[in-house]
Amino acid sequence: xxxxxxxxxxxxxxxxxxxxxxxxxxxxxxxxxxxxxxxxxxxxxxxxxxxxxxxxxxxxxxxxxxxxxxxxxxxxxxxxxxxxxxxxxxxxxxxxxxxxxxxxxxxxxxxxxxxxxxxxxxxxxxxxxxxxxxxxxxxxxxxxxxxxxxxxxxxxxxxxxxxxxxxxxxxxxxxxxxxxxxxxxxxxxxxxxxxxxxxxxxxxxxxxxxxxxxxxxxxxxxxxxxxxxxxxxxxxxxxxxxxxxxxxxxxxxxxxxxxxxxxxxxxxxxxxxxxxxxxxxxxxxxxxxxxxxxxxxxxxxxxxxxxxxxxxxxxxxx
Numbered sequence: 344x345x346x347x348x349x350x351x352x353x354x355x356x357x358x359x360x361x362x363x364x365x366x367x368x369x370x371x372x373x374x375x376x377x378x379x380x381x382x383x384x385x386x387x388x389x390x391x392x393x394x395x396x397x398x399x400x401x402x403x404x405x406x407x408x409x410x411x412x413x414x415x416x417x418x419x420x421x422x423x424x425x426x427x428x429x430x431x432x433x434x435x436x437x438x439x440x441x442x443x444x445x446x447x448x449x450x451x452x453x454x455x456x457x458x459x460x461x462x463x464x465x466x467x468x469x470x471x472x473x474x475x476x477x478x479x480x481x482x483x484x485x486x487x488x489x490x491x492x493x494x495x496x497x498x499x500x501x502x503x504x505x506x507x508x509x510x511x512x513x514x515x516x517x518x519x520x521x522x523x524x525x526x527x528x529x530x531x532x533x534x535x536x537x538x539x540x541x542x543x544x545x546x547x548x549x550x551x552x553x554x555x556x557x558x559x560x561x562x563x564x565x566x567x568x569x570x571x572x573x574x575x576x577x578x579x580x581x582x583x584x585x586x587x588x589x590x591x592x593x594x595x596x597x598x599x600x601x602x603x604x605x606x607x608x609x610x611x612x613x614x615x616x617x618x619x620x621x622x623x624x625x626x627x628x629x630x631x632x633x634x635x636x637x638x639x640x641x642x643x644x645x646x647x648x649x650x651x652x653x654x655x656x657x658x659x660x661x
Contacts, residue, residue: 389447397574
């Protein structure tokens with residue numbers, strides 16, 4: 344394993360928030376001292392067949408954990424997908440069929456392993472334990488969460504005041520996601536800032552189960568090509584990780600100049616200092632923004648494909 348200062352420098356770079364930070368540091372120090380890999384939890388519902396670069400923000404951080412010697416518990420939410428994550432939604436998600444969930448689960452695995460190390464990843468399907476959860480156990484876990492807690496969520500608050508229906512099954516979603524952490528005994532859970540309520544609820548559940556509480560590491564949400572809204576295929580502002588190298592390169596070149604620094608921070612291995620140096624070089628006109636963006640596009644296409652593909656995509660763009 345890498346030493347503590349190196350791990351902290353890598354794992355905290357470009358992170359939005361870590362809760363609690365002190366416990367996170369202690370977990371890392373203990374893992375290094377005992378040479379015992381931490382269990383890093385990440386869950387994803389197979390709600391669509393393809394991933395986009397917004398998804399890779401957390402996946403890249405997970406790979407950094409693996410490169411530091413830790414193990415990822417990747418939970419495919421085939422059970423929770425039948426409910427639909429209400430996070431950030433202004434209406435109820437349409438239900439997915441069992442066939443859709445099964446098909447998307449397969450494509451998710453294939454795409455996720457373009458980034459994660461399969462040897463340091465355990466894949467779980469949460470239907471294996473959530474499907475077996477008894478009504479008695481479910482009610483017991485529900486009794487630990489209040490309606491006030493759920494309505495404090497920004498998405499539910501907006502829907503409540505706008506008189507947009509909030510269906511009861513949607514309220515179950517954060518409860519089930521939190522229970523996932525209990526089942527896998529997660530040390531650390533990674534997710535986007537929009538998942539904060541669910542991630543922190545898992546800490547409460549672990550405490551109720553007399554387990555050590557996970558630390559929570561949250562990554563920023565990546566803006567899409569419009570530079571305003573969260574990257575999403577449904578909004579038409581996404582760059583798919585299965586896009587051709589030429590399409591990927593071209594889409595990256597279409598983003599506004601100020602947004603490229605965000606993409607450098609969240610989609611490449613560049614340090615904050617190196618990005619700041621680039622920003623200063625552009626401001627002083629020592630570097631042209633177009634050249635910096637071409638470099639960004641080349642870096643991202645290379646990571647998703649290889650250098651030859653990036654060179655070809657660059658030549659086609661020119």
